[in-house]
Amino acid sequence: MIIRKYNENDNLGWVRCRVLAFLDSAYFDNVLREKEKYQNPAIELVAEVNHKIVGLLDLEYELEIGIVGYKTDELTGVIWHLAVLPEYRNQGIATALLNEAMKLLTNTNVKIIQAWTRDDKWVIDWYLRRGFILSEESSYLHVYAEDEECDYICDAKIKNLFVCSSFNHYIGPDKELIKRTFKRVHTCNLFELNK
Numbered sequence: 281m282i283i284r285k286y287n288e289n290d291n292l293g294w295v296r297c298r299v300l301a302f303l304d305s306a307y308f309d310n311v312l313r314e315k316e317k318y319q320n321p322a323i324e325l326v327a328e329v330n331h332k333i334v335g336l337l338d339l340e341y342e343l344e345i346g347i348v349g350y351k352t353d354e355l356t357g358v359i360w361h362l363a364v365l366p367e368y369r370n371q372g373i374a375t376a377l378l379n380e381a382m383k384l385l386t387n388t389n390v391k392i393i394q395a396w397t398r399d400d401k402w403v404i405d406w407y408l409r410r411g412f413i414l415s416e417e418s419s420y421l422h423v424y425a426e427d428e429e430c431d432y433i434c435d436a437k438i439k440n441l442f443v444c445s446s447f448n449h450y451i452g453p454d455k456e457l458i459k460r461t462f463k464r465v466h467t468c469n470l471f472e473l474n475k
């Protein structure tokens with residue numbers, strides 16, 4: 281297994297790895313057809329085994345406070361994508377990707393690393409075991425509404441157009457009400473690590 285920088289020829293392998301790695305997670309339907317490109321400097325790494333991309337990590341970082349990070353007063357980098365194919369997990373690949381990213385960050389003035397996850401306990405535990413701290417006050421809800429659940433949210437303003445499905449963020453205090461009202465609700469957690 282080698283950890284190396286992403287290059288343009290990796291797009292298809294990157295997308296396949298990300299889709300397959302997210303299928304058994306709470307992000308199962310968050311499908312990308314192309315790798316994201318970043319406006320700010322980014323560390324884009326892949327883990328390769330026998331010419332196949334089996335893991336990936338994208339971390340975008342800011343040169344000016346507040347451009348990339350969420351509510352910090354230090355220069356921040358955000359892990360936007362971290363994934364390892366199911367059959368290659370528990371071999372230390374994600375840890376190796378994170379370690380390499382941290383090594384590359386030593387050449388920058390970034391002081392805080394942030395990562396957003398949903399409510400997969402095994403992923404939350406992975407971040408906690410690597411020293412990340414959960415920022416409870418920044419957590420909010422991802423709410424999926426289907427069919428009649430959409431009626432609680434909005435009335436369509438166009439005649440004969442019906443809202444059948446929607447994805448929503450809930451940042452208010454009554455999380456229990458939202459969880460009772462909608463079938464598919466995820467807690468979106470912010471993790472932070474001081475470099």
Ligand SMILES: CC(C)(COP(=O)(O)OP(=O)(O)OC[C@H]1O[C@@H](n2cnc3c(N)ncnc32)[C@H](O)[C@@H]1OP(=O)(O)O)[C@@H](O)C(=O)NCCC(=O)NCCS
Nearest residue numbers: 301305361362363364369370371372373374375403406409
């Ligand atoms: C979270 C995720 C990236 C972790 O990937 P991974 O490569 O399995 O992670 P690691 O192997 O580094 O760590 C997993 C465990 O294996 C252990 N491990 C490390 N080397 C090992 C080895 N050689 N053999 C067996 N286990 C090993 C680690 O100690 C770790 O256990 P710990 O967390 O109790 O310390 C992966 O589960 C995943 O892709 N999840 C779905 C996508 C997702 O939700 N991404 C995050 C949101 S962006």
